[in-house]
Amino acid sequence: MLDIQNIRKDFPILQREVNGKPLIYFDNAATSQTPQQVIDVIVDYYSNYNANIHRGVHSLSQEATDAYEQARLKIQKHFNAKHSHEIIFTAGTTHGINLIANGFSSLLKKGDEIIVSALEHHSNIVPWQMLCERTGAILKVIPMNENGELIMSAYDALLNENTKLVFVNHISNALGTINPIAYIIEKAHAVGAAVLVDGAQSCPHIKPDVQALDVDFYVCSAHKMCGPTGVGMLYGKEAWLNKLPPYQGGGEMIAEVSFEKTTYAGLPHKFEAGTPNICGGIAFGAALDYMNAIGFDAIANYEHELLDYGTEQLLKIEGLKIYGTAKEKTSVISFNVGTIHPYDIGTILDKMGIAVRTGHHCAQPIMDFYKIPGTVRASFMFYNTKEEIDAFITALKKAIMMLS
Ligand code: 7TS
Numbered sequence: 001m002l003d004i005q006n007i008r009k010d011f012p013i014l015q016r017e018v019n020g021k022p023l024i025y026f027d028n029a030a031t032s033q034t035p036q037q038v039i040d041v042i043v044d045y046y047s048n049y050n051a052n053i054h055r056g057v058h059s060l061s062q063e064a065t066d067a068y069e070q071a072r073l074k075i076q077k078h079f080n081a082k083h084s085h086e087i088i089f090t091a092g093t094t095h096g097i098n099l100i101a102n103g104f105s106s107l108l109k110k111g112d113e114i115i116v117s118a119l120e121h122h123s124n125i126v127p128w129q130m131l132c133e134r135t136g137a138i139l140k141v142i143p144m145n146e147n148g149e150l151i152m153s154a155y156d157a158l159l160n161e162n163t164k165l166v167f168v169n170h171i172s173n174a175l176g177t178i179n180p181i182a183y184i185i186e187k188a189h190a191v192g193a194a195v196l197v198d199g200a201q202s203c204p205h206i207k208p209d210v211q212a213l214d215v216d217f218y219v220c221s222a223h224k225m226c227g228p229t230g231v232g233m234l235y236g237k238e239a240w241l242n243k244l245p246p247y248q249g250g251g252e253m254i255a256e257v258s259f260e261k262t263t264y265a266g267l268p269h270k271f272e273a274g275t276p277n278i279c280g281g282i283a284f285g286a287a288l289d290y291m292n293a294i295g296f297d298a299i300a301n302y303e304h305e306l307l308d309y310g311t312e313q314l315l316k317i318e319g320l321k322i323y324g325t326a327k328e329k330t331s332v333i334s335f336n337v338g339t340i341h342p343y344d345i346g347t348i349l350d351k352m353g354i355a356v357r358t359g360h361h362c363a364q365p366i367m368d369f370y371k372i373p374g375t376v377r378a379s380f381m382f383y384n385t386k387e388e389i390d391a392f393i394t395a396l397k398k399a400i401m402m403l404s
Helices: 004-009 036-049 059-079 093-106 126-135 152-158 181-190 238-243 278-294 296-315 342-351 364-370 386-403
Strands: 087-090 113-117 138-142 163-169 194-198 217-221 232-236 254-257 262-264 320-323 332-337 357-359 375-379
Touching (some): 059 232, 126 138, 138 152, 232 238
Parallel strands (some): 194 217
């Protein structure tokens, strides 16, 4: 059992008001809130040991380097990577995906096939389209059903000896569907294809074991899991990361530079050109400590209760339709009410202190599938409560009355 009231005290932002009402923050799938424990780490870094890393002989630089590399070890442990150099710090999920898509430019040829899913965020569609343009590879799409689940028999039929890469998210940001990634990985490997899993939405709710999954690449953003924005991680199997060329050239990613020839540094530095988000990386480690202290099983169980309760309450509202009714789902509820525009509902909810996201959620193909312009999306984290859901339902009913 989680002590939610105590947990909520860790999040200063949850104490504030918006438009004269206590904030109810249900936009966690866009970004999560930051506990004081992580804020303290950020303040401590800039107050006490702000310095560039991996390059100074002086004490501050050593301290910052140690803390940054400690964070890498925490991330390695959390995701159960075999080696710490398989963890590459990135600016976030989008950066990690682009790093891999760029790397495969020299490894693909015309006629090779890439598979993505109908449930992807734009950041797991556009970089692959760009890769196809550069290489002549062909993009294929695993279709979805009305519940928002990927159709695995169609996936099986797409796989063949030309399939080189498969890209899927672990959890859909627009619908909350948890995809069967273990199956997807196993089937892709059977035809010799590599798999990248976009874990932007799964990492706040699930603790993935990259070795047990045997996944080739896994990416996520710290800001979705109680960490700061502008930092994330890419896990890649050592053999793949050695095979891929660097993404960006610059300081720290080289072994030796001359105008005739430059040789690259080993992993992970080969992919970490320039001064990284040092404080962000350290705070990412602190965010993992925070969430692990609460426990991912307890988090998942509680969020499931919130999902079930929220779904039940929403479905009592006449004319309300939920998009995304997969059997395996996380705490995201996307919905519309009759013909009311989602933006109008979101705007009125904001007036009542309630933050939800409205629109296509950077997943336009999903909206096209349902033939809608967008949805209202409420997404819950472990610091949300059933009382907040009750207040949200009351506010939503008022909004519907005003807009009908
Ligand atoms: N992939 C998925 C599945 C996502 O949900 C997001 C962000 C990204 C990739 C991109 O992550 P970033 O940290 O690089 O921006 N999703 C959302 C969302 O649902 N609302 O705002 C951002």
